[in-house]
Amino acid sequence: MKVTGKQLMSLLGVVPLGAYVVAHLWTNLHSLGGAEEFDAALTASRHHPAFLLLEIFGLGLPIAIHAGIGLKLILKMNPNNLKYRGLRNLKYFLQRVAGLGVLLFLGAHVLKARILPAAAGTVETWQGMHEALSEVPTFAVYALGMLGISFHLANGLWGSAMTFGLTVSPRAQTRMEWVSGGVFVALLCMSGFAIYGFRPFQ
Numbered sequence: 001m002k003v004t005g006k007q008l009m010s011l012l013g014v015v016p017l018g019a020y021v022v023a024h025l026w027t028n029l030h031s032l033g034g035a036e037e038f039d040a041a042l043t044a045s046r047h048h049p050a051f052l053l054l055e056i057f058g059l060g061l062p063i064a065i066h067a068g069i070g071l072k073l074i075l076k077m078n079p080n081n082l083k084y085r086g087l088r089n090l091k092y093f094l095q096r097v098a099g100l101g102v103l104l105f106l107g108a109h110v111l112k113a114r115i116l117p118a119a120a121g122t123v124e125t126w127q128g129m130h131e132a133l134s135e136v137p138t139f140a141v142y143a144l145g146m147l148g149i150s151f152h153l154a155n156g157l158w159g160s161a162m163t164f165g166l167t168v169s170p171r172a173q174t175r176m177e178w179v180s181g182g183v184f185v186a187l188l189c190m191s192g193f194a195i196y197g198f199r200p201f202q
């Protein structure tokens with residue numbers, strides 16, 4: 001069986017990337033418990049010696065492949081949103097805009113919250129996130145980043161179900177649209193509460 005580039009991209013978008021987004025937001029919900037609980041949860045998730053290898057090959061590589069194929073699709077796209085104003089057409093366009101936004105957000109986020117602390121021999125802390133999120137530009141970047149990731153993943157699940165032939169009939173695609181909407185709201189709630197847990201501006 002031959003796997004197309006689109007299928008590879010779609011699979012990587014769901015596992016490991018989508019699964020990681022959910023797990024990562026779940027860990028970050030510990031922000032609600034305050035500095036001690038969050039810092040302990042973050043340190044515990046880093047203790048395994050294979051953590052760095054997993055980060056590079058289990059996340060960095062899949063995202064590079066997904067984003068590489070994604071950028072190719074974006075360069076080839078031919079939107080017709082002015083001519084056809086349907087919701088699905090709009091989602092097609094927003095999926096690509098959100099993909100570009102996620103790429104920019106991830107670059108800044110990984111640099112500030114992972115690479116720079118690691119280079120200084122530490123990890124990100126609750127206090128560090130509280131201070132960063134209390135600056136208006138950083139808060140805006142995180143709020144937009146969370147909106148973009150929540151939309152891209154939730155709408156991506158809808159696209160992925162089609163890519164793998166799981167939703168062939170129009171009825172199945174409409175049903176999946178409700179699932180995708182539910183996932184969008186759930187991801188927005190998780191990221192909203194995680195940000196609120198760092199008590200920005202308080």
Ligand code: HEM
Nearest residue numbers: 010013014017018067070099100102103156157159160163
């Ligand atoms: C947190 C990181 C990301 C996750 C979880 C994710 C997830 C997904 C999923 C599940 C799909 C659906 C695939 C399909 O339609 O079969 C998708 C589509 C797409 N992704 Fe991502 N993605 C991420 C980052 C990115 C980045 C950084 C880009 C770079 C620009 C990107 C560009 C795209 C594009 C263009 C599509 C549309 C493919 C199509 O409809 O033909 N994604 N993504």
